[in-house]
Amino acid sequence: MQPLTTEQIRAVIARGKLRDTIFKALGIFCLAIALLVIVALIADMAIKGSERFTLDFFLNFASRRAAQAGILSAWVGSLLVMLVTALAAVPLGVAAGLYLEEYAKRNWLTHIIEVNISNLAAVPSIVYGLLALGIFVYQFGFGQSILSAGLTLALLILPIIIVSTREAIRAIPAMIREGSMAVGATRWQTCRYHIIPYAMPGILTGVIIGLARAIGETAPIITIGALTFIAFLPPAPFTGEPPAGLFDWVFAPFTVMPIQIFNWTSRPDPAFEINAAAAGFVLMVMVLSMNAVAIYLRYKMRKNIKW
């Protein structure tokens, strides 16, 4: 083979650089598409729904007449379902994460639990809906209530909370535990006064991301058979006559934001399209602001913590 001349080598280098530049442009183009979709989505819903952004829209019940329909029962329902979800998923998820990181011995049981959690994260959400339909709605007799929906979503986001709890705990150096145990603390005292507080920002990030996912979930809630037309509010939480009245709200029928949007999107009348756009915009604002808080928390955490 003839050795290349300087010009030929330069040509090879120029070709390589050109390919690099083309690929760079392609990468930026793909990212731009992603950004464009987000912007187009938000802009489309904001513009189409703009005429419905009035106080009435938030304070009216769903209605057969598009112009008078509102999202009162939907956003109240979403908040209550999220309350149940958080109350169930946060203690369970944090406890499970704590167990796996701080207590579990390396044995077959731990292995099964770990494999299980990673497999559950890949199970389609509608399958959780079928689980809830079979177990919560019929076996336990919770019916098509806020309780059934909240527990279903709690199971759905449990892997997210467990994984983020474990990551947060793993980032705490061993010297913290050793220091605590050296002065006579038990394992639980170490967890209670050191591990959990230091892991808090990480856990919180996971909880927010999990709840943001849960608030937008539609399929499992439709599967348990939630009504789509609800023109009343469930009783206010924790205000009824104790003891039974305190929890009557969890057995109330309900609707949530995503179901309301689905209901309006699937109607042929274009007037409801405006409502769907407006409600979708409200939901997007909720979800995106939760995600933004989580991203900010994580960013801040990475900058601040230095062991």
Add this chain to the structure above:
Amino acid sequence: MSANNPSDLPVVSDRLAKNAMRNVSERLIEGLLLCAAAVSVLTTLGIVYVLVSESFHFFQNVSIVDFLTDTQWTPLFDDAHFGIMVLVSGTVVSSFVALAVAIPMGTIIAIYLSEFANSKVREVAKPILELLGGIPTIVFGYFALLVVTPLLQIILPELPGFSLLSAGLVMGIMIVPYIASLSEDAMRAVPMSLREGAYAMGSTRLYTAIHVVVPAAFSGLAASYILGISRAVGETMILAVAAGMQPNLTWNPMEPAATITSYIVQVALGDLPHGSIGYQTIFAAGLTLLLITLVFNILGQWLRAKFRENY
């Protein structure tokens, strides 16, 4: 150590009694935490129990051979047919469209972020991808039906109002962040020395990325693609909104069709009595869906084990 057996020791103070109490409560707490961790196993058992037991009742009425080979899916008609292939075809076509978008786009973004972009670009791009991944699927469904379908109809005038194509395209965009972020993690885990070796031999960035980094990170890339497939197969709302819900045995993305998931939604929206055959069909469909995702999960784990590179 004798401290394990308190009865051997003379009790000289309350301290030991206190210690014993403390040990009991420590044990109790450990047990409680273990129960919390066991909830995930119970969830899996619950899923398997519900799907298998309801499907068992279903398969007492319908033979498995009919279920797998019949070419009609009309469970609620008088002349009932239960051919799951009708629903599977919708799922396969829509997933195929979605992956045709998501795998190339996700991989390109991952290579760009891990090999080309500087840290400033990455700090902006990663949150954008994360936000895209956080958008509720019902909003994507709205977007597919009312924005993407009309746009596509400009180019393809014969496209119907509901189609697997527009649902699949939007589903692909939805999956991009999952593939991009997992693939990027895998590629960034490839040791710098491999890249430096390639650069020292005169490789360009692109050549290094394609011929050194991608093969080294292949097990991670494969895992991200498998996750993308699982997402596509299990996606529900985009299809229920934008792909129409009538069962249709087709391999043409330009047609409307029901998928396994959108069929479950359609039945759940109606008022089927508990225990009826229509009610049982959604569990049989759910079991099919779970088995499909399970096969891909096992395949993913196998790929990961086979192509794992250790450095």
